[in-house]
Amino acid sequence: MFKKVLIANRGEIAVRVIRTLREMGVGSVAVYSEADRSSLHVRLADEAVCIGPAMARESYLSIPAIISAALVTGADAIHPGYGFLSENADFSAACRDNGITFIGPSPKSIQQLGHKAEARKMAVKAGIPVTPGTKDCVYKDAAAQAAKIGYPIMIKAAAGGGGKGIRIVREASQLANEMNMAQSESKAAFGNGDVYFEKYIELPRHIEVQFARDSHGHTIAFPERDCSIQRRHQKLVEESPSPAVGKKLRDSLEEAAVKLAEAANYVGVGTVEFLLTQTGEFYFMEVNTRLQVEHPVTEFITGFDLVREQLLAASGEKLSYTAGHSVPYRGHAIEHRVNAEDFTRNFAPSVGRVEEWLVPGGPGVRVDTHVYAGYNLPVYYDSMLAKLIVWAPDRASAVARSRRALVDFKVKGVHTTIDAHKLIIESPDFQAGKTDTGFMERLLAPAEPVKA
Amino acid sequence: MDVKTLTKMTKWMESTDLEEITWRSGDDKISLKLNNNPEHNTTIASTMEPVLSPSIGIFRFARPGKTNHLKEGSSVKAGFELGVVEVGKDFKSVTAPSNGLLKIISIEEGKPVEYGQPLFFIEPK
Secondary structure, eight states: OOSEEEEOOOHHHHHHHHHHHHHTTOEEEEEEEGGGTTOHHHHHSSEEEEEEOSSGGGTTTOHHHHHHHHHHHTOSEEEOOSSTTTTOHHHHHHHHHTTOEESSOOHHHHHHHHSHHHHHHHHHHTTOOBOOBOSSOOOSOHHHHHHHHOSSEEEEETTOOTTTTEEEEOSGGGHHHHHHHHHHHHHHHHSOOOEEEEEOOSSOEEEEEEEEEOTTSOEEEOOOEEEEEEETTEEEEEEESOTTOOHHHHHHHHHHHHHHHHHTTOOEEEEEEEEEOTTSOEEEEEEEOSOOTTHHHHHHHHOOOHHHHHHHHHTTOOOSOOSOSBOOOOSEEEEEEEESEEGGGTTEEOOSBOOEEEOOOSTTEEEEEOOOTTOBOOSSSOOEEEEEEEEESSHHHHHHHHHHHHHHOEEESSOOSHHHHHHHHHOHHHHTTOOOTTHHHHHHSSSOOOOO | OOHHHHHHHHHHHHHSSOOEEEEEETTEEEEEEOOOOHHHHTOOOOSOEEEEOSSSEEEESSOTTOOOOOOTTOEEOTTOEEEEEEETTEEEEEEOSSSEEEEEEOOOTTOEEOTTOEEEEEEEO
16 A cells, blocks of 8 residues: 555545545645645645645646655655546656556556547447447438437537537438538538537436446446536536436446446546436446546445545555445435535626535535635635535435535535525425436526525 | 833733724824734745745756855845756756845755745845
């Protein structure tokens, strides 16, 4: 096991990682930018070094600064957290070249699975269903190709990304027209008019499977997480297990994740994301080669410490569970992301000094945060203040526990999304487990949000 | 109000948790305000200019194969290279911000430095 680990991150995840390191008797080094001098991770770590100015590009995203910090403090491994350099193959390679272990997959795995088309190819090879679509770009026989996939379809720009250059076609009569528009749009935006077709899945659920694999070939897949409650592709609430997944579907999802991890010869923890249709078919979407924000819901129902599994895998040891691909779980967990945003003003970011900060506690409640009363929110980074995670023996009790914990959560000085979460859990659809990626839009659309 | 009374009052104020008081007598008026904000209290009045480290890394007085004979009390010109910070294979230059006297050298050869750490203090001329 490592002697000293540097955490190349900030905020709640840096705090989260330091806690596991301390429990395992491993030394911790925090790095911070000038804007984070008073952040909690700096105070909790055994050592802390300032690596640059507030701008992330020159601090948390600076590979030379972070490698240098590890070398001067004598850290033998780096935990990248999530975001920043966590899925950067160059960073993983720079660690390796400097004799430092990167706590995450190899540069090769990051490249293979981080590249969407490559990952899709690998999924097909591993026999995992992918969204039906044309294999290549469409130049002729558009109508026949679209009919083969089945309407509705999406026309996507080959050079596109970030939701740009996508058109939805619901019936054959619109195809020619939409095709023309998509091609000229794509040409204007990306300088390339090539497009391809993909099946359009109406109001899918976002389901993901956490997996862990060590260098001895032991692979575990954990019960799925349901992350359907999103606003503009930002997850707000995650839960595990999914109210839409039964034993049989769970087994298939876990099997798919294990197959993919083995096909990629992956070492570390990762997540496979799937789209789940209203009728119960699932399609591979992408792989995240890092620890995810929502990992605590998995920890709560299985009793695993995923950061510990990461450390075990990265140091060449065996995972803590080697008795099979599937792990037992108990109960239900829900995570609420509490952001510094004013949801009554279209989730506008809120900054300032946190005057009051009272976090909920009691049975089945976990709060991961770097915030404390008197903390000044820096404007340079993301707006997440805390993650509230609850556990209960069943989903209905978990919802009741969320309700209680959200009432207990008192914050003054900045606006938070706590009231948005109260609105979500009071929704009859949420209580019935009827969620999909259109949930937030419907929830916020009809009525004025309740005043805090 | 004489200086003695004023000093007494200030001392007394510091022993309480009052932040501000105003005293009035006829046309005379005096307001006392304590600065308890630690962020502001850390400002030290000094004419010396600190030279901060441009990066995290290892400090060297000179680039490899070169020497640098810096001494406290030497005079330096603006832009003069006082040393370098080694960051991987890169060397980041530490230069004098102004003409002046090198008053304090607060770093030793080969020591690790943080971003923003004061390495030298110069009294501008």
